[in-house]
Amino acid sequence: MILYVLRRLIAGLVLAVLVTMITFLLLSTSFDDIAGSTLGSSATPARIEEQKAQLGLDRPVLVQYLDWLFHAVRGDFGLSYFTSEPVRSAIAARLGVTLSVVLAALLLTAVVGVTLGVLAATRGGVVDRIAQGASLFGHLVPNLLIAIGLVWLLALRLHWFPATGYTPLGEDPTRWAASIAIPVLALTAAGAASLTSQVRGAMIDELRKDYVRTLRTRGIRPRSILLRHALRNAAGPALTVLSLEFVQMFGGALVIEQVFALPGFGSYAFNASLQGDVPIIMGITLFAVLLVVCVNLLVDLANGWLNPKARIR
């Protein structure tokens, strides 16, 4: 078990090295522009070469990458080209915002998706049609439009929540909750839509299986069959969908943060990329990969717990 986790983590590290290397190689094709953009539009070619040398961008690409990797392993991700802020603390400061939005959305997605999915699968009739309609709506309307629609309704019309801005949790928990409420709802809408149809389908499949009938003939109550047996067997595939949701929400947070002017990871990455701030881009890439690796590992462990056949020995 511990061996398995270790193996997975090592594989994750290898993956992180590969992804960051590919990113770096791709970025290296535009180092000229990057050096130029740090200087402003009036820079002469000679000045750009000088700047490249100063940033270390004139060395062989692989040497630069290994240099970055060597420092990264020791926790040093360098300084931003533009603000000279250490990348590590900059990311850490912004991650809290993004994670609180994404994790809250993920939790809400799980609750809403599973509840609606199970209800739709077992009740039928009106409940099923409402659940399916809601799920279809989440699929139909692009995330961006849902977000803007929610701002219009909840902030501008009903004045329940502020339209933009962020209050840190430490400052005022209630206002923190209010400030992330609309972004979380917007992310949940799309996520819950696909989870609902997934859970519905998986539950229907499960309830048609032979063992459900046999459990009924043993006099076991429907509620126990539903929750102890069918849902547990349907949870595996739903969990996989949820982990993909996490990855997607992480990307989706980019747009959402822009709409709501949240000082998060996404908008930070976006601005850094527009400017070509290589140390920040690399730090963000590494961080995102590690995060995804950890989430996938957790999902696989949970899957093993749910499904004895998939359990590792």
Added chain:
Amino acid sequence: MSTAPSNATPARDQGDRHDPAEAAASRRSPLRRLLRDPQAVISAGILLVIVALGLLTPLITDHGPNQASLDAINADAGSHGYLLGGDKSGRDIFARLLSSVNTSVVAALIGTGIALAIGVAFGLIGGYYDRRLRAVTEWVFSLVMTFPGLLLLIVLLPVTNGDYRVTMMIFGVLLSPGVYRLVRNLVLSVRSELYVDAARVSGLPDRRILSRHILYTVRGPVVIATAFLAGASIGVQSGLAFLGVGPSTVPSFGAMIADGFTNFYEEPLQFLWPSLTLGVITASLVLLGNSLRDVLEGGRPEPSRITAPAPRPTTGLTTGAGSSGLLTVEDLALAYPTSSGELKEVVSGVTLSLEAGETLGLVGESGSGKTQTAFAILGVLPAEAVVTRGSVRLDGRELLGLSERELCGVRGRAVTYVPQEPMSNLDPSSTVGSQLVEGIRTTTPMSRREAGERALALLSRVGISDPRRVFASYPHQISGGMAQRVLIAGAVASRPLLLIADEPTTALDVTVQAEILDLLRDLRKELNMALLLVTHDFGVVADSCDRVAVMQQGEIVETGDVLDLFSAPRHPYTRTLLDSLLDENSARTDQPGVADESWQKEAR
């Protein structure tokens, strides 16, 4: 690998309600069925109109999408050649809207095209060919899949310079693992189909097998996926444009929405038009995709409630001559709704009775309704089944019309059940022990510990030599014969009056079958339990039954003592069945034909 001697026929008893009219209807080409689906026609029509408008932009509009004019700034809709008015920079909103359609179409074509090209090609190769090659492709694709796509697109901004076509190429690559997995799984499942083996035996080259047998299966799901991929591409492209990625000269819904968003309070309509068009396009794609799925893969599954079948008013009213038997089934009829809404009867007026301690064999071929009759007695018919008339009385109590809750008090106590397929009838993710304990504690209140001991005692009673190990095992860790013993243990735990066994040995090897039949016979004597044995096998009937009821097409054609039935069958159908039996004397006696000739040749 070796095949279990699974006689799959009885399992089709329930599912295969063969309807020639339905089969003929589904023979019609998918395209024609699609054209009869209003949702598909409307959504496809909307998409076609929008794309056509986009293509005709230069002919329809008076202004270029980037042509700014001072007097058009925030112009009202309809004013001097500006159909939808002008935006805050004085550009024609209508012209920009139509040009944005073109941008979206190109984005969708690039993203979807690349995702399909990579995904389908590698899916076919990875699915059909070597395992080692598959391991490599698998690894690469799972690597691509783990990365948050939008973030990567942003991170690579310095490389792409925000050109949406390059961005969409990368996005296509990011979408390809999904297509790859879809295709690979389909290919793997087709590959194990026997008709592919038959094609290989026929000497069909791989290329022909791929194009003839495999691409056909892959085609439908890929078409469906295409609609969703196009929607995703358009969504991402407009999301990025909304963020301000890319040159401002490329008209795009995202850029227009962003412009409109900043101008929201003054001119809300400027925000509405691009949002509406974008919404209509993606919604049409999703709806079209759903229609395609319904047509190509059959409709979405209906919900399945756990509930006792709804009886018709007449049910249970036949209080006629109450015979003293343990189980009395009178004039039982049940039906399923067909696709046309009518009811199709699968059991028509079955009457049978069972005394305490007696074994009745219910014999018939597939589709005769014998399993449906058994399920009706247990009250575990699928929710869509309708009991149209009749009565089922167990120990004097009418069972039809009881609610699921009331039935829970009867099932597992007075009447229990042993199924055909032992493996699929155990919950795969609970241990054998916990499933037994749950059943025992449902019927007899006792502590978990006591129930555990009782379960262990039952396991050793049904002939399992190492009960503790089996108790702690998951179903996939034990053999089929063992699983059937576990199910029997669960069924007799509450010392029921009646055990209904539905083809209990059909899925088992013949030596295991003999032992299971012995076990059932011993338990029946020991507990003085009645046994309703549903089977298609006259050997099993001869071995275990006191009386026999023969079913044909939903009706019982003959009932009688087992000795009489074998020696003097009365109904012609029974005689046909008995004549089809292969007995000891049916051994082949003629000599191989050609062998004689070849020997003669040798002799010469």
Added chain:
Amino acid sequence: MTAPLLDLSGLRVTYPGRGFRARPHEVLHGVSLLAREGETLGIVGESGSGKTTLGRAVLGLVTPSGGHVRFRGRDITHASRKERRALARDIQVVFQDPYSSLNPALAVGDILSEPLTTQGATTREARDRIAELLDQVGLPKDAARRLPREFSGGQRQRVAIARALASEPSLIVCDEPVSALDLTTRARVLDLFVDIQRRTSVAYLFISHDLAVIRHVSHRVSVMRGGEIVETGDAGQVTSLPRHPYTQMLLLAAPVPDPVAQRERRQERHRLLARERAEPGAVERVEQGTDPGQFGS
């Protein structure tokens, strides 16, 4: 002297273990048997005995890890795809499941023309031959235009037999061809098999778990158990008066459809079991296997 039609000697088949670094396991441990022109060789065994793998090895669907498969004296153990294509004219197959052995998307006519056109027949020739084949297996003429799902299990199996007969083979591997069929259908399809053999003198390698079926169609019978052949002989002798204790056990375990005879047989089986319990080793117990792979693998 003419070489036998099919000659297996010391045939071994090993499957790679599932998952990474899993041990491969051998399912056939050196099987040898002979089949002559025009005869039916029955192979009987329980699940896990390797009888299906044996058939697949003859068909070239699995690659043997040792031993030889000879067809009319020619070694075809490791025949190339091209050689296989030529062999397809001589060796054909009928599978167990009539539902998965026919491509649901192809009309019966297209299914039947596949082996013909592969062998180089023109469309016209193929059409005539298909009409002939449908007639031979007792299906109506218009069947060629219909899809497999419009037929019952027994009719589908007739289509599969027609496909196997298309290229006039000299050997058909029949893998449990009647196990999924109803009682009355089963008898008719078995009679069709025998009838076709009398007319075309094709040989069958007839694989089944059911001794009664094997007895009905076979001239000679081999009994398999755990990847080995335990007994081979004349069909009448092996299926009625078996010599090997395992075959005796198999025979006694199969219930006869006659209550009186079955009671005797059951008592005989109990006597055999009691004798074996008294002196273990005569027959190892077949059941009570704790190997998870034993069932339905």
